[in-house]
Amino acid sequence: MKVSNEEIRLPLLETKGVSLSIKREDTIHPLISGNKYRKLKYNLIRARAQEQTQLLTFGGAYSNHIAATAYAGKLHGFETIGVIRGEELKNKWSQNPTLRLAKEHGMRFYFVPREVYRLRNTKEFEAGLQKQYGDFYLLPEGGTNSLAIKGCEEILNDQDEGFDVICCCVGTGGTLAGLVNSSSRHQHVLGFSALKGDFLLNDIRKFARKDNWKLILDYHFGGYAKVNAELVHFSNDFKEKTAIQLEPIYTGKLFYGLLDLISKDFFDRGTSILAIHTGGLQGITGMNQLLKKKNLPLLNL
Template sequence: MHIFSSETLPSKNQSITHSILDNAEIFLDIKREDQIHKDVSGNKFRKLKYNLIEAKRFGYATVLTFGGAYSNHIAATAAAGEIMGLQTIGIIRGEELGKDLEKTLLENDTLRFAHAKGMRLKFISREQYRGKTSLVFLEELKNEFGSCCIIPEGGTNDLAVKGCEEILTAQDNGYDIICSAVGTGGTISGIINSTAPHQNVIGFPALKGDFLDKEIKKYTSKTNWKLINEYHFGGYGKINKEGVEFINMFRDQQHIALDPVYTVKMIFGIFDMAQKGVFKKNTRILAIHTGGLQGIAGMNKKLKKKKLPLITIEY
């Protein structure tokens, strides 16, 4: 049985109790996708599932993908590749990180983990990285590394969306609203596709910008969704003191760790909207925990440099 066997159990839904929810008279459960697998958790498990199954089916020995220095996708691809018997290559944004690999691996938990799982790392400039989807650049990579299955940054493609369509199950039909953090748009697209007719989806982007609507529309024709852009805490990979304190409070009260890049922005947003009376009474909300807890160590290093409070949860 491999990691993506059909026998893999769906994640469990956990009820959240809090005075803010009680006062708003709404119900909130969290789908614990973060508990699917220690190293390949949440939406990364879902996105990689069919990509890696197809890679094996077509006889690829190597998978190549892209990401930043603290990328959940890079870490999960390295781990899943090792489990599946596939070689992995990570094209990493930031050529300066490759000048002293030993120092980089010592200081960066994500890249050290990926390297330990057998991933070969290639560091490129930010300018080069912006052209990561160009046919010319992809052809250069194929010439350098040979035949390989290329998965885009964040893992989003048709196969990833297919995997994310399995997040919701028949038992989730009792919810009125499904909430998801949004990065590249693949996860929420799969969720939207598998919603029941009476359900609506709210996405909480982890980054600034209005381009995500267009991305999501590439993968779904449904219109029962909207994005709330007010809770990104300054942009992708950013968090403030209020966000850190919320993560620590939530772990203390609910015994659930939230990641600082994606999930906290969604849960913080739901609580704030509930406090403002946005949701109708007796609304049943299901929020998807997309994992990403491996990024906590890296975020704490950034917070320490800025002399901000630290996240008191270690992965």
């Protein structure tokens, strides 16, 4: 699959002597886009080889992974089950755009309290799910496992070897690890964490086979799914200037952080940067619902 690189022209880039291109992974598919397509690819092949008929996975109410798994399951003939964090939407899931979309594509939901959800990676929890649903192919939360890494290693191609720096947003670390593994030795890979804290470092080290990477921890805006007016305004301004839509949970934080580092001369003049747009745009409608409740500005569609 060929995905285009789009060069971005902004006054800041010209002033600092830095070039920036965006790999438009968001254009792969409206729902199975970006890293979700990459992470699901080989897992679906494995599930088919194992003659599985059900995919089961985990996520929050606005999860891109939940939406992508539901559509991919329908497209490839799998039933899908989503274990959803929290019970607040158990009887009103139709009010949530992501869950409504997943349900339309055939996903069944299992809402669990947050304290129970924390046990999702235990053998006891999985055994309970198997007793309830029968045999299934398990996809971890966010989709990251060794097969997902293999898929993410295909994001970069030969045409990308000319870039000095590769950047991506980070949720579970799978995309970053895949980029590290397929990067060239002369390239440096930067991951902009959407989560607060450095606990992802160990997860990334499990899969990354090189040491030419760094996790940037300064642009999480308070933690996962934390969004403020400044980030919304930035995302809207970026779209107005580049015609590229961002969402504030992942890609908004990536480009906010990247442009901030450029403004602070983090990169030498002449540096060429490739940033990966990992998609996730389906979540904007739901995010705007939350922003409206908090009396914050809305994302322009």
